[in-house]
Amino acid sequence: MVSLQLSRLLNTCAIVVLCAFSLNAKAKEPFELVGVTTAAGEKQSYIAEEGNVRLPVTVVNGAHPGPVLLLAAGTHGDEFPAMFALQKLAEELDANTVKGTVILLHLANLDGFHGRRLALNPNDEKNLNREFPGSSTGTATEQIAELLTREFISRIDFFVDMHSGSSNQKLLNHVYSPFVGDDELDELTFEFAKATGMQHIVMYGDRPTDPANSISFPNTAMTRGKPGLTTEIGHLAERDQESIDFAYEVAKNSMFFLDMLPGQTAPHQEAVIYEDIQYTQSNYDGFFTPLVTIGDSVTRGAEVGVVIDYFGNEVQTLAAPVDGTVLMINETPPIRKDESPVAIGVPQQ
Known part of the structure; x- marks a missing residue:
């Protein structure tokens, strides 16, 4: 397990500065995603389409250099608070003031959403968060996972996969801070998790370390050297305003941490770390x-x-x-x- 004692000594700002040297973001250049180009200083929302896969996205390509952040909702189609939070964030963000690029994936599992399915895709009865890195010739869910791996994960520097409890689950809000045995990456991921402002942080090392068998969406980022968190906010397939507002706050805190927006992160003063x-x-x-x-x-x-x-x-x-x-x-x-x-x-x- 990552040394938590060491991580508490690390300074968040110093980490972000250090990471800036390896960012994929290119200053003031167009950003292309699934064949659609967004110019620097522009924001556009569209349905990213390839084959049978359709993904509603908003790309905010900032006018200023910075990292590429992916915020994803709807990996499970019955987990609603983050969907509404990202809609609010998409409306609010001004590309002229954003540093870097933020990709808002409003619904990763569109068919699961419309099918009102608990976690699964009705086209093949598979759980998207168990099918990465996917296959372009596989089932419907495997094709989504492959596109997300190739077009989304390959272009980003940081990732937050935003979940909540399905209709059968009651959850205490928490964030998973995964570790894969890369000390620098694991420490940075832990700092990222703290910066969300969530009180309950679960250290999570149960996913594979092989990129070819990454299984979950955030682990696909981690096995490719990119911090990938999972947040759990809200439960019982509800769309309550409190959970929506908190998911929105966590998304904004992620951008503050990366200096993509003016503002300060506010780590929880009584954070609880679970081993x-x-x-x-x-x-x-x-x-x-x-x-x-x-x-x-x-x-x-x-x-x-x-x-x-x-x-x-x-x-x-x-x-x-x-x-x-x-x-x-x-x-x-x-x-x-x-x-x-x-x-x-x-x-x-």
Whole structure:
């Protein structure tokens, strides 16, 4: 795991200056994305199309040099707050004052959105966030992943994949700060995560390090040397204004961190760093009822949920496997054998 002690000594501004030497952004030049060119100092929204893939994007190509930032919503089509937050940001941004280029991917999984599907694409029943780096000759979801890898990830320097809880998930707002064993990249990613202003930061090292098997959208960035965060803001497939406003704030903080807009980042003064997430597991099909809620502190062995069979008989009491904080619970009753209805974050000691 990345040395958190070292990372706390790093100065955010110094990191950003250091990274500027390796940025892809080219000062005051047109920016091309999926065959559409946006001139310096211009903003345009359009449907990026290739084959059967359609992606609504806004490109803000700043008049001044700076990094290329990708902010993506709708990797899962039923996670709404970030979609509205990016619409607001797209309307607000003025390309004449932006440094660098920001790509707002409003909906990465358009068919999943219109199909009202929990995480999946109805064209092939696949989860986009498990199909990277994709295939141009593969299924519908694999083709989306390949285009996102080739056209989007290849052109950026920083990435935030903006999620929330699906209709069955209740979540405590948090950000994943992944690490892949590259000390400089991992430290920079952690500083980026803190700069979002989110209180709960999960250190995440469970993804592959092979670019050819990157699996998820942000890991595709990380395995190519680019910081890629995942934010989780809002839950239960809701579109509440509080979550929309917070997702918007996190997006703006990402731009402040990269000096793309005038303003200061505001890392949370009571940030909690989690070194691991542990899950409960059901041994039965049936109905699940949580006995805790998000944000609760639990001790190892504490009862966190109950499983009953189809006839109402209690068949299992789920216990916390570790001491920690409840980050996610399945709020809806259906449960399958081997599913994990409660996630517990293990705070760093």
